[in-house]
């Protein structure tokens with residue numbers, strides 16, 4: 001599906017990958033509704049875009065079901081019928097093993113990553129089904145198919161997002177709506193700080209929470225281009241970065257070995 005001149009809703013548009021998806025879509029000629037919980041971040045995205053009325057911003061917390069359900073008519077009022085949803089917003093959990101992770105942190109990450117995904121997809125799907133051609137894409141993670149020590153609940157939410165999106169693919173096969181699930185490897189963003197999480201001292205300033213050690217991090221700009229190209233080609237699975245590609249292969253060929261490899265490289269995340 002060619003996204004030029006389409007109306008595309010992008011969540012998490014205030015920072016990181018989502019912001020770059022917004023900017024790249026605008027460069028390609030789309031009209032974009034950028035959604036985020038942070039008004040100041042959305043203002044920065046709008047200033048970087050300088051796209052006039054092709055960009056509209058909406059401050060919404062996607063864990064708030066009612067607020068999310070109220071969003072589609074507001075977007076249509078400003079930009080017209082919605083052709084695609086690219087759901088990027090998400091957070092990580094504090095770097096602690098499950099036995100030490102409190103229920104407040106567990107509920108927060110489940111609410112944003114899983115319920116937030118359910119809310120936004122259910123809110124926009126009826127609009128997409130009304131279009132001649134449409135697309136829905138969600139962002140899972142390399143951490144959704146390969147466990148990272150200290151990110152166990154995060155990984156579980158991202159695995160759930162992956163399977164939910166694959167379920168949607170099956171349910172929507174005979175419709176006009178295409179489906180993609182995006183699995184980024186390590187992407188250079190400020191997700192740790194934005195999630196309100198402290199990076200363990202043992203981790204270098206360069207390493208991200210999903211840093212796979214041997215691979216270079218992907219820039220948010222490159223991630224955005226890969227995501228949009230993948231959607232335009234109608235790919236179901238979109239891997240972002242060589243780490244995500246290689247480790248998904250290794251996970252299928254040698255499941256336990258791949259887990260041991262990541263455990264060795266990432267166990268410093270749990271160091272005191």
Ligand SMILES: NC(=O)c1ccc[n+]([C@@H]2O[C@H](COP(=O)([O-])OP(=O)(O)OC[C@H]3O[C@@H](n4cnc5c(N)ncnc54)[C@H](O)[C@@H]3O)[C@@H](O)[C@H]2O)c1
Pocket residue numbers: 011012013014015016017018035036037038041060061062063088089090091092112116139140141142143183184185186187188189190191192194195208209210
């Ligand atoms: N950065 C990585 O290495 C990496 C790797 C794999 C997957 N991902 C996934 O990619 C997505 C984007 O991550 P990022 O690195 O760009 O992070 P980021 O922190 O830069 O951007 C995430 C955005 O989501 C917004 N957000 C958070 N909670 C929200 C809520 N309740 N309602 C609305 N908006 C909310 C934040 O304000 C922020 O602008 C996330 O889903 C993340 O899990 C990131």
